[in-house]
Amino acid sequence: MRLSTRIALWAGAVVPLLVVLAGLLLLPLVGRDLRHQQDTRINDRAAAVLPGVRALLAADSKGRPKAEQTQQRKVLDAALDSGLRVAGEDGSVLLSVGPQPADPLAFPTLPGGPATVHDQGRAWRVLTVRVAAGAGGATGTLWVVAPAGQEDSQTAAVRRRVLLVVLISAPVSALIGFVVAERATVPLRRLSRRAATLDPAAPAAPGGPGDGTRDPDGAGGPAAPGGPAGHGFVAERTGTAEVDELSAALALLLARYDEQARRTAQALDTARAFSSTASHELRTPLMSLRTNLDVLAAHPDLPAAERAEVVAELRDDHARLLDLLTALSTLARGDLVQLDAFRSVDLAEAADAAVREAARRHPQAAFTADVPDETRVFGWEPGLRIMLANLLDNAAVHGRTGREPAQATLRLAAEDGAVLLTVDDRGPGIGAAERESVFHRFHRRRDSPGSGLGLTLVAQQVALHRGTIRITTPPGGDGCRMEIRLPSPRPDAPTVELPAGRDWISGLHH
Known part of the structure; x- marks a missing residue:
């Protein structure tokens, strides 16, 4: 699989996953914000209807039905989109309007901030407020109710939008990743094509280690990136750090390969020259040795003076052979020495x-x-x-x-x-x-x-x-x-x- 395809697949998988993770983090935050907004509205409604509720409780405690009805209308006008329930001190319901739970037991008995209650499969946000009509007057309880499903519907809408973004981001991110990867890997593909055209049999380029030249600091390393290297390979700078590093590494590898190949070829040439020269130069002293040995073998009764002369010639030939081999091996060492030995x-x-x-x-x-x-x-x-x-x-x-x-x-x-x-x-x-x-x-x-x-x-x-x-x-x-x-x-x-x-x-x- 091509690198650009891999990057596209990874982008197509990772970006939607990130969107999903962001949605999972976002949905609770959205739900909390919606709940906070609803609770604020409930508190605002409670504050708006509280004077009317006090008047209603006061009218009820004094037995004035017409005044009570007037206060009920004022309370209704202030509530409009919220459910209201007002109960007197004895628990009797003085007012019950708007959407609210059908079961009276679902209403909280203790005052406090908005709470969620459930009735017949529905959820409600209920604010319970203890109300006093005045100093020494009647008291009662006010419940302000709003359906809790409104925030759920808005949260569901956010969830649907997140899923929509996920579905859209998968192919879009994959396409963008593929295009970007194709563009980013152009230098790498160019480097691969250049490397594929290298010929191992080609000689090293001038300036490489094979020509005996040295870099300015005398370290003897291959040419620096951007300069000539082995087999004519030049580590061109592309502006992409990873590709430039790979190109420099390839140039260094080829330079080292050329250096080792040059040393191996030189060692082989030296071995061939040693063998050829030794066989040629040793022929005469070896023939002389063989002749003197044949003389000693064919004439065991050779006079002592003549025998000593033959033995002396044998020693001279042996010394000459030894000197010749030693000198040739020393010349070979000089042919193979490298600057790192200096x-x-x-x-x-x-x-x-x-x-x-x-x-x-x-x-x-x-x-x-x-x-x-x-x-x-x-x-x-x-x-x-x-x-x-x-x-x-x-x-x-x-x-x-x-x-x-x-x-x-x-x-x-x-x-x-x-x-x-x-x-x-x-x-x-x-x-x-x-x-x-x-x-x-x-x-x-x-x-x-x-x-x-x-x-x-x-x-x-x-x-x-x-x-x-x-x-x-x-x-x-x-x-x-x-x-x-x-x-x-x-x-x-x-x-x-x-x-x-x-x-x-x-x-x-x-």
Whole structure:
């Protein structure tokens, strides 16, 4: 059933019910008012005929019939539309005119305000008044009577009018409710039609969470109502609060759906790239492992020197496989990281820890650190530690000259609204022609023992933190300097926006 039909039915049922309830409340009030008006008229009639009744009682007590008749006529003239009954002190009826109960016992004996009495199925309002003809004179009783059915007939007329209003209000209120509901639900029907045309396969609209942009406060939520949302849905304002809230909720739902779909698609792409790259890059070391194992199996009596050489090659291949898988999984983590994992990080503390860990891994190399007490950036702490570790490992491996051990110096400083990180070594350096290619996947020198992904991981983390990296020569002129600039966090909002597309495993990133 349509909403407008439901509203019409409810209006057609509720409005008559309210009219009936109002009538039930009104009828007793009307009856009371009518009774009060009738009692007022009875009292007025009693006041009007009271002088004549006194004169009638006085004439009766002195035995003057003509004077009595004259007073009776005066009483009748004053009563007209009311019933009158006058009784003397001995109970004899001196006057009985107008409509009144036929049974004398129906009349109240005690004086008081108007009371309702019943006689032969009829109801009467009777006012009883004790009358004294004068000081020491005769006394008697006056009854002023009016039919009580007059107020009942007027109350019945009010009841009929209420029922008539009920009968008319049912279809009228239903029609008005239907028209108003149809008009009020126009924005809702328009919203339903727009939602019905959404295509789940369509890409998210620009400005939604799928394009990597952030809202001004850095919260990472979907577009605000009225702005673009997922699947091209725009939460337009209609002026109806409930419809606007529903539209905004729908836009938020679609934006979250797009965000989750984007993350799922990115995770699938990363998994595919990981599988493809791993199968391709692991083929050579696995074949080498298989060859050396076949040699050991086919020649159990292999001389000790040759056996040791084969075992050493097996260890090297195993280490290469392990480094390759570790690097690929780390690249995958960087591909899947979201901005909600970023926070304020003390880069100086992370740099000190990275230098100590590098000295443990490379005891033959000499590391020094020149960092301030605290330098904060808005970043992904695991990614920053990966970047620092690979920079120092690269300096330890390639920062040697001849037989001298490698020497590396890490410096950290704030400069022009950015954090400047440099790692210097005293190795042979990198030629200008190779300074871009060293960040490519699997780029290795012939004598490099690594996987060729160390500097790729560094470049990935710099890109995720919206920084820059370049290779230069240290001030002394010898060796290599890795220079990285990361934006300093602003007090009002983060400065990091994740790249729109990330696929460092397959090398198709932007």
